[in-house]
Amino acid sequence: MIVDRKWLWPLLGGVALLQSAALFDMIYERHRLLKTGREITLAVRPLDPRDIFRGDYVTLGYDVSTITKPDAEMDQEYKDVAVDGNVYVTLSPKPEGGWTASHVGRVYPAHIDPGEIVLKGRVLTSWKSENPASTTLSVRYGIEQYFVPEGTGRALEAKVRDHKIEAIVAVSSDGTSALKGLVVDGERHEDPPLL
Secondary structure (H helix, E strand, C coil), X not given: CCCCHHHHHHHHHHHHHHHHHHHHHHHHHHHHHHHHCEEEEEECEECXXXXXXXXXXXXXXXXXXXXXXXXXXECHHHHHCCCCCEEEEEEEECCCCXXXXXXXXXXXXCCCCCCCEEEEEEEEEEECCCCHHHCEEEEECCCCEEECCCXXXXXXXXXHXXXXXXXXXXXXXXXXXXXXXXXXXXXXXXXXXXX
């Protein structure tokens, strides 16, 4: 297809405008989620204490990232949950503090209690033992990496290993979540990455 020269620059300008609008929309939606999303804190656990940092990011793990069938109610569609597919995990508050996965399904639950919150995730792995009641899912929520300012990695790594860190997570009404910051030894640090 040959484009007339007089339309080339307006066409290129239109493409650039569309790309800029898409980028602005991504940034705006993330900013809105961080400002208006329901805020929860999740206890952080190290994924690999020997190699927790990769570059300027710390990789965070959560108890609700590994879900075993007896621990949480699975809805009728659970059998259709597939690796790389979306999953909705309902978190219920524990009496001693923190959260536990109480329900897992492929669709957003029709009813949640006022104290509960739903996180939308993506299934990384799913495995079953010989006993079908022990199906286990590994779920990623998009809140597993956090930017670490240069020179602070070693001290933060030790605190993660000692379980002295909680993640501050903003959650929207559709289950989308974003890492807002960390609570380190009771001190709140909010400096999320731009995207």
